[in-house]
Amino acid sequence: MRFPLSTDQLVHMVEENRSHTILGNTAQYIPALANQDPNQLGILLMGAQGDMLMAGDTDVSFTLQSISKIISFISVCQEYGLEHVLEKVDVEPTGEAFNSIIPFEIHRPGKPFNPLINAGAITVSAMLPGNSTDEKFQNLIEFIESFIGEQLELDEDVYISEKETAHRNRALAYYLKESNLLELEVEEALDIYLKQCSINITLKQLARIGLIIAYNGKDPITKKDVFSSDVARLAKVLMVTCGMYNASGKFAAHVGIPAKSGVSGGILAAVPPQCHREAGYGIAVYSPSIDVSGNSAAGTMLLKQLSSMFNFSIF
Numbered sequence: 001m002r003f004p005l006s007t008d009q010l011v012h013m014v015e016e017n018r019s020h021t022i023l024g025n026t027a028q029y030i031p032a033l034a035n036q037d038p039n040q041l042g043i044l045l046m047g048a049q050g051d052m053l054m055a056g057d058t059d060v061s062f063t064l065q066s067i068s069k070i071i072s073f074i075s076v077c078q079e080y081g082l083e084h085v086l087e088k089v090d091v092e093p094t095g096e097a098f099n100s101i102i103p104f105e106i107h108r109p110g111k112p113f114n115p116l117i118n119a120g121a122i123t124v125s126a127m128l129p130g131n132s133t134d135e136k137f138q139n140l141i142e143f144i145e146s147f148i149g150e151q152l153e154l155d156e157d158v159y160i161s162e163k164e165t166a167h168r169n170r171a172l173a174y175y176l177k178e179s180n181l182l183e184l185e186v187e188e189a190l191d192i193y194l195k196q197c198s199i200n201i202t203l204k205q206l207a208r209i210g211l212i213i214a215y216n217g218k219d220p221i222t223k224k225d226v227f228s229s230d231v232a233r234l235a236k237v238l239m240v241t242c243g244m245y246n247a248s249g250k251f252a253a254h255v256g257i258p259a260k261s262g263v264s265g266g267i268l269a270a271v272p273p274q275c276h277r278e279a280g281y282g283i284a285v286y287s288p289s290i291d292v293s294g295n296s297a298a299g300t301m302l303l304k305q306l307s308s309m310f311n312f313s314i315f
């Protein structure tokens with residue numbers, strides 16, 4: 001397969017965009033993430049036959065952070081059905097920061113606005129299938145492993161670092177508890193949420209997840225149905241409307257690819273096969289210097305350039 005560009009071209013684009021890392025900084029509020037090298041930038045594209053094109057710092061692993069939110073959402077939808085899940089969490093963007101308490105306080109909506117902000121994600125973590133926090137986390141990690149056919153591990157240092165500094169998330173979880181929206185105790189729900197954020201992933205594994213989302217839940221490599229097309233459709237809608245936090249509108253306008261970012265600097269992107277483009281791709285990007293919205297600064301710029309050059313936008 002035929003990527004629309006050569007490795008040399010991609011290498012050139014990465015080096016051009018690397019300077020944008022100065023537009024952000026590593027996530028300072030999680031000490032273990034603050035230590036990442038802010039100059040790194042790597043990208044990997046995966047096509048429907050498992051073929052890959054990569055450039056930059058590709059030999060890296062990093063934690064999923066908020067990227068895990070789209071997978072936990074897919075998992076609960078698969079388990080309980082869309083109707084049940086949408087009773088507990090809405091699909092409306094907030095226009096506020098991912099960890100803001102403001103939308104909840106002001107609008108008192110009766111359920112979190114969407115599963116990709118922290119309030120919604122913590123609610124979803126508590127809903128994961130399993131009878132204990134350990135079982136729920138185990139089920140989630142096994143679900144993610146079923147996408148990639150490889151075992152994944154928790155980054156203990158990041159998990160501990162997050163747990164010690166999760167004051168805002170703890171506040172959000174208490175708020176959810178007070179509103180009767182949390183199916184577990186505060187510390188239980190937080191534990192699952194912080195563990196899922198601390199799962200280690202490589203660019204290749206992340207691109208494979210993006211590829212399966214791009215192909216509506218059916219792995220084009222193994223032909224296995226990983227999750228239903230209804231769930232995939234909603235996942236992509238959420239990635240477009242809420243996946244890049246409160247910069248989702250700009251990302252949709254200038255990049256136009258369903259994507260989900262995390263504060264470790266990772267971006268998961270799913271380029272679906274559609275009318276003007278026969279082939280779909282999964283794209284993973286890593287560059288830990290994040291901008292004010294919490295998105296990888298250079299990673300976003302690289303995707304923007306790639307999308308405009310090769311017409312990856314779904315719009």
Ligand code: GLN
Pocket residue numbers: 064065066067098099118162169194197261262263264294
């Ligand atoms: N663990 C991070 C947090 O809850 C995840 C946030 C993110 O990636 N935006 O603050």
